[in-house]
Amino acid sequence: MPLKPSKPKKLKAKSTSILNALENKTLAMSDFLLLCQSDEVLGDLAICENSSEFLQSVGMDICFEGGEVYLGSLKRALREQVFCFVDIESSGADPRVSQILEIGAIKYRNGEVLGRFESYVRANEVPEIIEEITGIELDDVRNAPSDREVLSEFREFLGQSIFVAHNVNFDYLYLDYYFSLLFGVGLYNQKLCSIELAKRSIPAPRYGLDFLNEFLEIFTPSLHRAYADAYTCMKIFEKCLQTLAIRFPTSQALLNYSQKGKNIQPPSKS
Incomplete structure (x- = not known):
């Protein structure tokens, strides 16, 4: 009996997990680093002087303030x-x-x-x-x-x-x-x-x-x-x-x- 062709995997944006984890909250920098390490694209990201520029260049509306990290939409009118x-x-x-x-x-x-x-x-x-x-x-x-x-x-x-x-x-x-x-x-x-x-x-x-x-x-x-x-x-x-x-x-x-x-x-x- 011939095998039925498998259905292709449903597409999912790889950013979904990290954006969901950031929405509606602020994170301590250490928690944000752990979150980045768990992301399959940002896993090797080291938070450094240019990290905010890189994240913004791929569309993340990220804000670093007083040792905390949050999405700009959280506080922006x-x-x-x-x-x-x-x-x-x-x-x-x-x-x-x-x-x-x-x-x-x-x-x-x-x-x-x-x-x-x-x-x-x-x-x-x-x-x-x-x-x-x-x-x-x-x-x-x-x-x-x-x-x-x-x-x-x-x-x-x-x-x-x-x-x-x-x-x-x-x-x-x-x-x-x-x-x-x-x-x-x-x-x-x-x-x-x-x-x-x-x-x-x-x-x-x-x-x-x-x-x-x-x-x-x-x-x-x-x-x-x-x-x-x-x-x-x-x-x-x-x-x-x-x-x-x-x-x-x-x-x-x-x-x-x-x-x-x-x-x-x-x-x-x-």
């Missing part, structure tokens, strides 16, 4: 927090056998757009179904900048901002896989899912991007393109915050609110 709304278009659902075709992103703080990022990514095929959905053709990506070049520029653009996307795990894990593949270190940014935030903020029959674009009267004209979808995600985020009669004292309080089962550091009524 929401109005001061930088968010990056991100969307990718790809040739398939699994980055292990597919390619990124396009990245679009918007950097944002307290209602102000701080920067925009949009680029095709070189690829050797665009499946017909993807071309039909997105309008991206092989000629658009055949001679585009390489994934290494685009992702290097994107990482600098993303910085230590909170990574926001509609169904965030798809975009985050896709990019994390490629960063790990190309540079050896994935994403260490905190993330927020605009679907989960919308479910807690806006009564709606459905929460897909296309539906909320119409339901919330955003009316972005060109969906299923990376920058347009990142823009729609940003507008959904704004609508959510406008709808909530809640004041979030810190950006971590908003992250907690958006995450199922987290009731730490509750927001106060306005």
Whole structure:
């Protein structure tokens, strides 16, 4: 009897454990060192003069203060927090056998757009179904900048901002896989899912991007393109915050609110 092929392992960002361990708390430096040693990517990290620069360069919003370590979102006022709304278009659902075709992103703080990022990514095929959905053709990506070049520029653009996307795990894990593949270190940014935030903020029959674009009267004209979808995600985020009669004292309080089962550091009524 032939053996059934084993299912590929589910993707998981290698930063998940360390970010979960840091959220909502401060750690003594000694505990932080132990945490880094347990991380499969940061295991050899020695805390030295340039360690904060390295951690920030891979997206970790890390703060060292008075012998303690914490994520900046813990104490940063929401109005001061930088968010990056991100969307990718790809040739398939699994980055292990597919390619990124396009990245679009918007950097944002307290209602102000701080920067925009949009680029095709070189690829050797665009499946017909993807071309039909997105309008991206092989000629658009055949001679585009390489994934290494685009992702290097994107990482600098993303910085230590909170990574926001509609169904965030798809975009985050896709990019994390490629960063790990190309540079050896994935994403260490905190993330927020605009679907989960919308479910807690806006009564709606459905929460897909296309539906909320119409339901919330955003009316972005060109969906299923990376920058347009990142823009729609940003507008959904704004609508959510406008709808909530809640004041979030810190950006971590908003992250907690958006995450199922987290009731730490509750927001106060306005």
